[in-house]
Amino acid sequence: MTYVDLILVLDSTVRLATPLIFACLAGLYSERAGIVDIGLEGKLLGAAFGAAVVAAITGSAWAGLFAGVGVSLCMSAIHGFASINLRGNQIISGVALNFLAAGLATFLGQSWFGRGGNTPQLPSGARIPTITLPFANEVQDVPYIGYFYYELISGHSILSYIAFLIVPITAFVLFRTRFGLRLRAVGENPKALDTAGISVTLLRYQALAITGILVGIGGAYLSIAQSAGFTNNMSAGRGYIALAALIFAKWRPWPALATCLLFGFLDALQFRLQGVALPGIGQVPTQAIQALPYVLTIILLAGFIGRAVAPKAAGTPYVKER
Amino acid sequence: MERVNHPDAQRPQGAAASAPAIELRAINKSFGPVHANRDIDLSVQKGTVHGIVGENGAGKSTLMSILYGFYTADSGDILVNGKTVSISNSSDALSLGIGMVHQHFMLVDNFTVLENVVLGAEGSALLGRSLSKARSELQRLARDYGLEVSPDTLIEDLSVGQQQRVEILKALYRGADILILDEPTGVLTPAEADHLFRVLATLRNEGKTIILITHKLREIMAITDAVSVMRQGRMVATVPTSETSPEALAELMVGRRVLLRVDKDEARPGDVKLAVENLTVADDAGVIRVKGVSFSVRAGEIVGIAGVAGNGQSELLEAIAGMRRPVAGRVIVNGHEVTTHGEAGAAELRQKGLAHVPEDRLRMGLVTNFEAWENSILGYQDEPRYGGGLALDIGASRREFEGRIAQYDIRPANPRLKTANFSGGNQQKIVLAREMERDPDILIVGQPTRGVDIGAIEFIHNQIVKMRDAGKAILLVSVELDEIRSLSDRILVIFDGEIVGEADPASADEGELGLLMAGVHNKEAAQ
Amino acid sequence: MSARVPLPAWVDRILLPVLNVSLAFLIGGIVVLLVGQNPLEAVQIMLYGAFGYGDGFGYTLYYTTNFIFAGLAVSLAYHAGLFNIGAEGQGYIAGLGVILVALWLNGTHWALMMPLMLVAGALFGAFWAFIPGYLQAKRGSHVVITTILFNFIATSLMSYLISRVLKPAGVSADESARIEAVTRVPQLREFIPFFGYSPVNLTFPLAIAALFGVWFLIWRTKFGYAVRALGFNPTAAHYAGISNARLIMITMALSGGLAGLVALNEVAGVQGRLILNFMAGAGFVGIAVAFMGRAHPIGVALAALLFGALYQGGQELAFSMPAITRDMIVTIQALVILFTGAMGEMLRPPLERIFARRAPAVARPAE
Amino acid sequence: ADPAVLYDGGGKFDASFNESTFNGAQRFSEETGIGFGEFEITTDAQREQAMRQFAQRGANPILVPGFNWETTIRTVAAEFPDTNFAIIDAVVDLPNVRSIVFKEHEGSYLVGILAAMASETGTIGVVPAFDFALLNAFACGYKQGAKSVNPDIEILDTYIGSGFDAFNNPGGGAEVAQSQLDRGADVIFQVAGGAGQGVLQAVADADKLGIGVDSNQNHLHPGNVLTSMLKRVDVATYNAFKDFEDGNWTNEIITLGVAEEGVGPAFDEHNEALITDEMRAAVDEATAKITSGEIVVHDFRTDNSCPV
């Protein structure tokens, strides 16, 4: 693989990783606050739909983005009501939301656009633009570094840059702010927080709100940045991958970024390797190549990552009286 | 938040100053069918230490949790400094200057001491400033009250005693005027306990009010000004400490006379049942906690291991009980070498006739989500008496346990009640009943009476002695020096993973043992 | 819970769920109204479709069979504190086991083949779950990730095997060769004409047996005792001399084996061949079923039946009310999961108030 | 009795052959005013169920797109000898079944010629949703056509996913297209239903040429869609219903290749600027040779392999 190939693979790594980063950090907030969220998949889908619909109607990408975030916020609210107020089972609430998004998106899409849930193709104006960083074009011919800047650093969707920005912000919020301290505490030992006179409920809702916003942006990215419209089940399992990435990263921001990039990279590589005869092995079935990212992940997991200890209170509703 | 950081903020003003610091009127609280508090009246004078005693499940913790706003009472009034207040959550209590040290600590294990202290009282939105502020404040408190604890260590790395300091510091940091301590000494060594009481004395002299829940009448007599007694959810008496005696209190609590000291006759040691030969054990982190320890326990004797918590007792017990593979050395049970036990080693040792009452019943000894009868077979589930082959004979298990309930006076007497819903003492009885009734050759016991009321203590101690007289070899590990001395036939003192001395309970005096436990010039003492 | 008065068992386990389901349908009904259809008629059609006549009921039971197996798989693992998201993949892989045995001895009588195919399916499913179990037990790799990843791997693997290995040349569809009629698991209609043309087959009674089997395993055997101890408190399990690692691996394998039986129903009972993606999400429905049934066989059975009815009733509805598409059905299912599962406690407080008034005696202290 | 359509797993609006089927039926009912029943399956078990339900309720004829219906139609058609059935993409020789099969490989061959001629880089690509015989048949024909123009042209062939859900992954499609563009491809043929939209989008964003499939997708990105490989499922459907209506229903095997104009490239105002006269000529020539049998395009499905 030449230098150019490498840059190009990394370039598509960034695109593939962006939605994962949003979903993964979203999950990080809720699980750090002690609320398991396997509804990420559904939230991605719901947000993607909301964004595409509004973008299609208004023709404004930003309106679409807000709509997408709005949808996933609503879904977060349902998740919160079920798992915080009603102390319901968080996993099943997540499953329900996944079903709900899959069903309702297609259903509403069909009754609004008559295209079986698919929204109309968006004109480029209704899509989140990509941005070219200063001098990108000028320096692109400078060997290596210039090309690196032009191809890899510049020219991504605004949302991709935001995704990368969210990581340090999250790290800061989590470990350097009062909110972060309480967030981590409520995920480890809500009683400690309660006896310290802080509302566990409020805090968990705040966490879920952040989750909603982040995963919402991720969903919008799918439908109005990466593609130009909504297609049924277009989240295609990314929510689950993000969940895996979160555990893989042991619920920490920077490792989460690394993991999402890893997944993105392996995926991008996978597209390149298809049909290419591997040295020594020769032609391998494409399915083997396609399974590669998952197999490698498992090997890494078993080989190097080791035991991942979830936030102690994750998954268990907070009950004062036995 | 701000207000909380200034201790003077809620000092009682003028008129109210003469009124009692705390007054409870006709408090009621039920948990489902359990009526934990009934028509409780209580009045605590300002600037005093007020003791509350009562059997397990009497309702002490519940009452205090209500005062602290953790639970809300079904009915009744709370007055603070003469003013009726409504305490609907802990922050209400905190802003009224009420602080509480809970029976089960409310700390975040993987946070540092500092983080735990500031949690909920950070002040500013950014941690940096609040933490440095807390750091200096902490140093001040440490100076004033001698509550040293390094601010940057993780809670999970602290001994229980130190964790409790953190709890107290939390309360003081929030400027508590009224401090509630729920069984603070249950987990402390005598030294630590004495220190705690000095701290409490200082606080009282500063005019702070202290409510102290404990099962140890010695402590009540030592430090409290007045004491209230609870029984089965009712407040049965409140008396000035000067006008009462341990015996009298005990009788009030239990409703019958209790014998406060163990009387046992000479041990008649038989042959060696349990031998430990230069055993070396590491903890989960790989740190060596037990360093080449050797000793043996004979049939018909009780060997007590005294020591400050966290000196390797836990690892020693786990290694002997087959839960932890030793780094080096041998364990010989009933003549069989059982050192190299695998993951299921505990089962193997039980078959060899060794029973184990673990130090930490909630973490290890019980599955709190199980119904009580299910816990009564934990570890013995594979025995044929609970069903042949694969099947589990539920009927047999329940019947057997119903017998124990009567025998050990476990309350409430309901084998299908979730174990979590028994109070601490009764949970302990479930464990003891399970382990003792196996009539094992060897019994190793960790902290048998931690958090247990005197009625139960008397009972448990008698049981242990009875087992000894029945010719069992008993290894007793406890941080309660009194307990060690009154029960043991031989005392081994452990410090920093080594046996630093052996003493005869009859002759050995408290001071000498205390020094050994503290690791002071242990070499000389060992001779 | 802070129940002032614990509800009578029948209210807790029957009335409450029924009310929840009704609530779900109420909301669903509103959506139906939005598309200008008559909700009552819709409910009628669904009920009739699911239970009203032989064929319909047969289909309901056929779906129920899948969901029972998948639900039990998730439940069993859950009792050991393991969250098995991989039932989908385990069932898919199990299909391979079933078809291999079936094609190998194709033409042999089902009486002989059914046990063989059952074992093969179970073994393959067990194997696919055992690996995550092993990784969890020995390497501490979180079983949630590994099972998710194994689902993806299963898809690739099966896609390759079906379209490149098992697919006979000249056949256009990507599917394996057919299992001969004598070899297939016979459909109940061959004995009970009532079931019309429906595909419910002998794996259904098997599922019922599995329900009882799992109940017995979990609450009436020493193994089950150990599993629950492990699930509730691993430290205590270790103290009790239970080998947690071993138990995790066994439980996961058993769980996968149960998931594998979905393949017996689909491949050997219904399709008579191995087709792409025959699981069609049954494994994920299994998660919902398990948690709605509180991981208890009784609960699982009811939840599975509910979903079976929703699937079949939904088909009937989509068929006779074209305005109501299959997505609408998915939506209704989601609502049911939400209200009976996640929000199942919503109606408890009001009910408690009602029954507290009804039975004040219970409120008295029990001492 | 009205006719009925049962769609394949992808659903009515799969931007692919199910949708074409719908369009054909739609056109029929618009022209004749006769309605038609339709059903989207959610599980494979519903195939037999729904088809039987239609037959029982007297629907006639009953048409199904996709060879996944083969088994079902064999069973049900036998039960209802008086009902007429039609299946697209598979051959079922029963007295009451019309089988309609397309020679996708032939149409793809022609498209391949266009791609090769339009390419400036000498590298073109094809993006099937996943490894699936039918999709491979498209790809294989395409490759043969391209090679016939330029024997040493490089043809990239990348799958989006490994299962049916790949049809719903436009994000993946876009990424795959990008990976081919990166490697120098300047014409890309998508055979991926809904995900194909992502492919065409990515190609258009890069201002290169894409090729649509099944229905005419030239209008999606005028100037960036070279052509579309038409597969006239809509026509076949329309004809089937029409024939029945006019009483000319026949239960035969209808094979629609280039000769029958059942498959082939789409030419319209959206792509006329892109199609040179040479291209047109080359296509016409190849069409003639295929019709005359001079050129035999290999069908992947006959031996699950592609010669080029």
Ligand SMILES: Nc1ncnc2c1ncn2[C@@H]1O[C@H](COP(=O)(O)OP(=O)(O)OP(=O)(O)O)[C@@H](O)[C@H]1O
């Ligand atoms: N959260 C709860 N839910 C249900 N029952 C409870 C709860 N807390 C306490 N109880 C019950 O209320 C009664 C009083 O419990 P409490 O903890 O106040 O007793 P206690 O005097 O503190 O006992 P101990 O000395 O063992 O701590 C006991 O029967 C206990 O089982």
Ligand SMILES: Nc1ncnc2c1ncn2[C@@H]1O[C@H](COP(=O)(O)OP(=O)(O)OP(=O)(O)O)[C@@H](O)[C@H]1O
């Ligand atoms: N539907 C259910 N949902 C959740 N838990 C249940 C359900 N039914 C029973 N349980 C619990 O599962 C465990 C086993 O119940 P099971 O009905 O098997 O026996 P049991 O009724 O508890 O005991 P026995 O039948 O011997 O009286 C018990 O703890 C019971 O409380």
Ligand SMILES: [Mg+2]
């Ligand atoms: Mg207490």
Ligand SMILES: [Mg+2]
């Ligand atoms: Mg029962």
